[in-house]
Amino acid sequence: MEIRYAAHPREVKGYDTERLRDEFLIERLFVDDKLVLSYSHVDRFIIGGAIPANGPVKLEADPATIGAATFLERREIGIINVGGRGTVTVDGDVYTMDSKDCLYVGRGAKDVVFASEQADQPAKYYLNSAPAHQTYPTVKAAISEASPTHLGSLDNSNERTIYRYIHTGGIQSCQLVMGMTLLKTGSMWNTMPCHTHNRRSEVYFYFDMPDNGVVFHLMGEPTETRHVVVRNEQAVISPSWSIHSGVGTSSYTFIWGMAGENQTFEDMDAVAMKDLR
Numbered sequence: 001m002e003i004r005y006a007a008h009p010r011e012v013k014g015y016d017t018e019r020l021r022d023e024f025l026i027e028r029l030f031v032d033d034k035l036v037l038s039y040s041h042v043d044r045f046i047i048g049g050a051i052p053a054n055g056p057v058k059l060e061a062d063p064a065t066i067g068a069a070t071f072l073e074r075r076e077i078g079i080i081n082v083g084g085r086g087t088v089t090v091d092g093d094v095y096t097m098d099s100k101d102c103l104y105v106g107r108g109a110k111d112v113v114f115a116s117e118q119a120d121q122p123a124k125y126y127l128n129s130a131p132a133h134q135t136y137p138t139v140k141a142a143i144s145e146a147s148p149t150h151l152g153s154l155d156n157s158n159e160r161t162i163y164r165y166i167h168t169g170g171i172q173s174c175q176l177v178m179g180m181t182l183l184k185t186g187s188m189w190n191t192m193p194c195h196t197h198n199r200r201s202e203v204y205f206y207f208d209m210p211d212n213g214v215v216f217h218l219m220g221e222p223t224e225t226r227h228v229v230v231r232n233e234q235a236v237i238s239p240s241w242s243i244h245s246g247v248g249t250s251s252y253t254f255i256w257g258m259a260g261e262n263q264t265f266e267d268m269d270a271v272a273m274k275d276l277r
Helices: 017-024
Strands: 002-004 035-040 046-050 075-081 086-090 093-097 102-105 112-116 125-131 139-141 147-151 160-166 177-183 200-207 215-221 224-230 234-238 245-248 253-260
Touching: 017 224, 017 234, 075 160, 075 177, 086 102, 102 160, 102 177, 125 200, 125 253, 200 215, 200 245, 215 234, 224 234
Parallel strands: 002 035
Antiparallel strands: 035 046, 046 125, 075 102, 075 125, 086 093, 086 112, 102 139, 147 160, 160 177, 177 253, 200 234, 200 253, 215 224, 215 245
């Protein structure tokens, strides 16, 4: 498990491109038949991925790293499949996962196993995990069961639909909030006008991008913005003091996950366009 430490905004002002990428960008989330995890000291968030290409992959972590006998002893996890059809087995219960299906697994589950139905079209499980103080039931939701919100317009190149899976009005959790945003063809901007939310951190995972496509992910304080070039199936850690927005070379999809003091989706501090620098 890779470990990422928290960064003060004053220090980030002096980061060059390489340092920004080292601190905030997770470049490789998927390796065949392996569990890939990054532990962030920002809200104790764990970001990961699993491709069960040739056989099942189990959710586990070094007990010395997380200080627990099992991964979910003191944690909850949100799982979204961004690949082919597969299954997630939780303590013997099997959940079939199509593309863009979400599964929430609560604190205390002991055995979580990822599998694919077809080796030539393996499932790809993207994972977000946060500490949990009580147990909520394991729940699956297809994208058709998520709460949609339509925003933006083609005139502003930001027509998109936000689907909320794990939130106060959907799948219940301790602190994890998770969903997906799909941009319409011809739209490239996300989350603009932008915002911060000092009470929560966030992680963006970008996918459904062509091999030669990129997203210029904007981060930093509103008056000290920086950018990170993100490619397909990479994630960016966004601390609470940072904006999180981006523009791509074509339309794309991204999964957002949040953890922190509350689960109120609308709890954000808007940034006026005139104040961006």
